[in-house]
Amino acid sequence: MRFTVEDIDTSEVARRKALYGPLTEVVRELIDATIRTEVDDDTIREVHAQVRAATDRLRARQSDGPFGVRFTNDGDGMAWGNAVIGLRNAIAPPLTIARDPDGTHRSQFVLGAAYEGPPGLVHGGICALVLDQILGMTALAGDKPSFTGTLTLRFRRSTPLGPLRAQARVDRVEGVKTFVVGSLSDADGVTVEAEGVFILPAWARE
Numbered sequence: 735m736r737f738t739v740e741d742i743d744t745s746e747v748a749r750r751k752a753l754y755g756p757l758t759e760v761v762r763e764l765i766d767a768t769i770r771t772e773v774d775d776d777t778i779r780e781v782h783a784q785v786r787a788a789t790d791r792l793r794a795r796q797s798d799g800p801f802g803v804r805f806t807n808d809g810d811g812m813a814w815g816n817a818v819i820g821l822r823n824a825i826a827p828p829l830t831i832a833r834d835p836d837g838t839h840r841s842q843f844v845l846g847a848a849y850e851g852p853p854g855l856v857h858g859g860i861c862a863l864v865l866d867q868i869l870g871m872t873a874l875a876g877d878k879p880s881f882t883g884t885l886t887l888r889f890r891r892s893t894p895l896g897p898l899r900a901q902a903r904v905d906r907v908e909g910v911k912t913f914v915v916g917s918l919s920d921a922d923g924v925t926v927e928a929e930g931v932f933i934l935p936a937w938a939r940e
């Protein structure tokens with residue numbers, strides 16, 4: 735499992751964020767444009783070649799696997815490949831998840847064309863993805879890992895593509911198990927309710 739420490743300081747983290755963040759954002763836009771474009775065939779073929787060439791340039795030097803979750807000596811966490819919050823992951827919406835003083839975690843975000851299931855609606859698996867992340871981050875206590883054991887969803891009504899909110903809070907802790915509840919909402923209220931059991935794995939227990 736790739737939890738690693740990188741010997742870099744906060745200013746180097748900031749430099750990398752400024753470098754990779756805009757690249758990820760433009761690739762994210764490219765995904766949306768690829769779904770929605772109605773330009774002519776020749777333009778599609780030209781852009782295909784340009785994107786192929788750009789991809790080959792990036793691949794000229796790359797890591798031999800996923801990004802992993804890296805920490806700096808200053809304790810900064812870099813989950814930059816994460817499918818929901820990853821700074822370097824263009825398929826991440828991405829979510830910025832804030833923690834209230836009472837421990838509730840919240841996020842406001844927009845899901846566009848890349849997250850469609852039924853027409854105009856968010857794919858159910860994407861609802862699960864977002865809720866797993868926010869419930870999982872809510873379950874984290876200090877530097878202890880916490881893995882999803884069970885995630886239960888109730889889809890109360892369809893979730894429209896567009897601006898959304900998610901929130902989560904710890905319901906209770908029983909030994910190595912943290913029970914978290916949360917929801918996904920649109921402007922009219924809750925669309926999906928979630929309950930999760932997050933577990934400190936045996937290999938991480940003292």
Ligand SMILES: CCCCCCCCCCCCCCCC(=O)SCCNC(=O)CCNC(=O)[C@H](O)C(C)(C)COP(=O)(O)OP(=O)(O)OC[C@H]1O[C@@H](n2cnc3c(N)ncnc32)[C@H](O)[C@@H]1OP(=O)(O)O
Binds near residue numbers: 803813880881
């Ligand atoms: C800003 C950057 C910061 C960086 C910071 C990192 C950020 C990065 C993001 C973090 C947020 C990630 C949010 C996504 C979270 C995932 O996506 S995690 C990935 C999906 N989950 C998995 O892959 C888990 C796979 N399963 C496993 O690894 C193991 O089965 C588990 C769940 C760890 C449990 O195994 P175990 O440790 O051997 O557990 P075990 O000792 O048998 O049982 C312990 C207790 O749990 C119960 N239990 C066991 N399995 C289950 C289960 N599946 N369901 C319910 N209860 C269970 C047992 O009954 C037992 O209960 P008690 O007897 O204590 O009452």
